[in-house]
Amino acid sequence: MTGLVLNDEQQMLKDAARRFMQERAPVSQLRKLRDERDETGFSRELWQEMVEMGFVGTLIDEEYGGSGFGYVGMGQVFEEVGRNLTASPLFATAVLGATLLRNTGSDAQKQALLPAIADGSMIMALAVDERARHAPHYVETRAEAQGDGFVISGRKVAVVDGHVADKLVVSARTAGEPGDADGLTLLLVDRAAAGVTVERTIMVDSRNAAVVTFDQVAVPKDAVLGKAGDGYAVLQQTLDVGNAMLAAELLGIAQEAFDRTVKYLHERKQFGVTIGSFQGLQHRAAHLFSEIELMKSVVLKALTALDQQDDSAAQLVSLAKAKASEVAELATNEGIQMHGGMGMTDEFDIGLFVKRARPMQQLFGDYRYHADRFAADRGY
Amino acid sequence: MSDLEAFRRETRAWLEENCPQSMRSPVMSDKDQCWGGRNWTFQSEDQRLWLERMAEKGWTAPDWPSEYGGGGLSREQVKVLRQEMARIRARPPLHSFGVWMIGPAILKFGSEELKRQHLPPIVRGEIRWCQGYSEPNAGSDLAGLQTRAEDKGDHFIVNGQKIWTSYADKADWMFCLVRTNPDVKKQLGISLVLFDMATPGVSTRPIKLISGSSPFCETFLENVRVEKNQVVGEVDQGWTIAKYLLTHEREMIGGFGRTAAGQKTLPQQAVEALGVEQGRLADGMLRGDIARWELDAKAFEFTAERVVDEAKAGQGVGNASAMLKYYGTELNKRRQELLMAIHGSDAMVWEGEAWNEGALARQWLRSKGNSIEGGTSEVQLNVIARNILGLR
Structure with a gap:
């Protein structure tokens, strides 16, 4: 890309995304999901088609099954998603999940999870905020070292796609006090783990988020993403x-x-x-x-x-x-x-x-x- | 690429050797701007030398063909020259409506004879030009202008009045819109003519502004003789050229208020004047206003950049100049209001050397005109609504 214009490949991706969203996921689809009170809040069939179109793997490197096309490319897809109000897990899974793993995951974590994102078989959600207004350093949720791992307790709000996620990433405090930037740790938690409670919240936009409660949730040491305390x-x-x-x-x-x-x-x-x-x-x-x-x-x-x-x-x-x-x-x-x-x-x-x-x-x-x-x- | 790098090295060395030290500091007042022309008094020997040396290379009009005295540089080379000048904070050697406005119009629409006659003196800063567009009854409705040019065979006789002529009292020549045909649709009977301000029948009267200065004049034209060979383009086809020039002017005015190299930014001035507490400007309400302005100023800067990039790539919506003019001038007015607020009572002082003769207040007042001159903000919004959105 030279200057503030799209190159040919980026323009092609944008055009493909525009055609796809208009044909397969227009505003009428969102209405349908809303009016039918769909439990998932999106179409899994559509999600698989987005995988096949290559949208889901845009930020994932080729060795893990993506295209490594970059942020400008993914931005074009999201612009078209915005135009059509397309409901899908693209944001929580293919952007937040993929970026976290790509930037901080160990080789084992990447190997285990990135291909599963790229092929559409795993949905992720990021549990960050505890207050109604965004404040990522205000974290009361704690992860206490115990035995060979951690035990997590706390409550997260506005967790996008939390209601359907297979895997959660949660920010928890391993040191310090709410308001400190230091002492935060990011941990991978199975949605099905004992002590995890997910309460679906249907939002004003007919999309879904969740309040997720962690009650003494035990995770192994290798659930940590990156370095403990440096999250x-x-x-x-x-x-x-x-x-x-x-x-x-x-x-x-x-x-x-x-x-x-x-x-x-x-x-x-x-x-x-x-x-x-x-x-x-x-x-x-x-x-x-x-x-x-x-x-x-x-x-x-x-x-x-x-x-x-x-x-x-x-x-x-x-x-x-x-x-x-x-x-x-x-x-x-x-x-x-x-x-x-x-x-x-x-x-x-x-x-x-x-x-x-x-x-x-x-x-x-x-x-x-x-x-x-x-x-x-x-x-x- | 290596050619361009070689050009950069040569340019850097040449500037290092030829740009006088005193010309390497930001322009602080009108006096620091060199406008050239028959009546120009150089502020200093350095100012004269700097103009002369740059003009010799054609770098006062770097992208014009060298056969007309210009620098003959490519777009990329011009960019390198600007970067290298900015690097040593070199002042522009010449401020010139000739270079910015009528020169490009003559290059695009003028006869070979007009190019040879007028372009070289513009490059050398020998002839200073002014723009005869607005009239007392033709402001926003510019095409309604009434200054008449009567066909007398080999020449025209021009009668009428112009207003808001920038620096008419200091200029040597005027480029002037006149009505050559009153019997057709108003846009189709206008011509662009050139004449010497020393021609009998031309007189000017400065207009004093709220800022205390007089950058504009009224210009009176009584039986002024204009030779037929001084028409730019075809007779009655002047409106096309006028619109082309207005586009230039809008882009120029829209760019006012950008912080020049070496000047303190608005937030820096705020931090200096008000101080910082716990990493944040001490005045919370003002901080919010400044942030809102700076977000918009950055967004505007990137937009100007994007418009240029898109034009190069052959994309873009066109008509960007109306949007840039509208947004840029409104932004500059906000900037000036914020500067007044930041400097408080200091900014209200009108006279005295210690107060830089009220420069802050005078600039603030002058900026009010930015959204009027060259087409008001409301006219720009009309242009966007009509030409881009198709609303009518």
Whole structure:
């Protein structure tokens, strides 16, 4: 990739993802899952097709069955996921799970788990937050050394796909106090292990998360990912990748909400003319267009920085997530307002975009969290 | 690649030898900018030398063909030159509407005769140009301009009034939009003509702004004779060129407010003025406002970068200049408001050498014009809505 444009392979992946999501996983699929109160919350058949398309292995190296295509590539897939509100375990499993294992897993852990992610046979979930607002260093959950392993106790909230995960990664304290960055350890826990309780939470976006409780859950020593006590830095790297993908998905959501809104402005007539002829609405649409142009740039910049292992990647990810949260909020709110009464109805899709945007903004830090992180990193 | 590296080495060595020390510091005031022209008084011998040496190489207009005095450099070489100049914080040797605006228009639309006559003196900084566009009754509705050019056979006689002419009182030549045909759709009867400001019938009057300075003038044209060979492009086809020039101007104005090399950034100024407590700027509310601005400023910078990259790759939506002009100027106004807040009562002082003659307040007031000149923010939003979103 030279400069802020996609290369041919990345563009091809984006086009393939666009066609696939439009045909196989459009907004109507999410409606169906919601209305049928589907227990899984996504289609396992679709998940297998996403494996075959190569989307699931995008961040996994070839030796473990993936394509090692990189973050810019995966970002394009997520943009299309955002446009179509595609429900799947792609984020929790193929981004968070794969990145954690890739960055910190031992050879044995990688060998055991990465191929299972790549072939779609294992679903993972990351259990980080304990508070309603993202605070990854606020961890009360403890992992006490006992015999040849650890015993974990604590409670995690907003665990995306926790209700269906086969394997959980949990951040627990092996030293220090809640609020300390030091003393955190990441551990692999089987969903089926004794003492693990999963309570499914159906979210406003009709997607699923879970509250996961660990009550004296015993795990062996080799359940530790990376080094005990040094989990925070590793976790941050994974959260950065996650936030870059969330920003890419929010970009897709904002663009689709905007496109649908502009289309509505062209169609809806009042006072004998299309409402798009009114300057009051034209200027708001033009402003939103400009904001989305900025959003595209920061998302691509952050993804590129991750691929290039740029020193400023963390700062650029916070910039991208902050801006993406801000603009997605504006785009979805304007979408409802400009659709008027129809925007308030369940029949119109625009409401589904506002409902999907907010949980993604909140997950792993909203505008405020990342503006603060950005400013601190910039020295003020 | 190695050719480019060789060019970089040569350029670095040449700049090292030829850029005077006093020209290697940020431009702090209007006086530090060299505009050239017949009436220019150089601020220093170094300023004169720097212009002369750069002009000799054609590097005041590095991408223009060398046959017209330009540097004849490729896009990549121009980038290297800019990088090497930034590396030693070299000032631009010449500020010039000739280089930025009418030169590129003459190169693209002008006759061979016009190129040979006008381009070399622009490169050398000998002729200073001004832009005759707006009129008292043609602001946002620029195509409604009424300055008349009557066909007298081998020449035109021009009558009318221009306003907001930047530095008309200091300029040597004007490029001017005039109505050559009043009987057709307004956009189809406009021509772009060139004339010497010393021509009988041309007079100017400076307009004093809220910032206290007078960068703009009213220009009065009474029976001004303009030769027929001084029309750029075809007669009645001036609107196309005017739009091309406006695009240039919008991109230029949209770029105002970027921190120049060597200047302190806005957050750095805030940290200096207000201090840091526990790793965070001491004023929490102001910190939030500054962060919001800087996030947008960075996003805007990357967008300008992306637009260029896309254009190179033959992609992009087009019409990006309206969006860049709109967002860039609004961003600069926010920046100036934040600077006023950061510096508090210090920023309110209007006179006195110790206060840099009220430079902060004057820049803040001047920035209000950024979202008016070159097409208001509202006009840019109209352009986006109509041309990109198809709303009408």
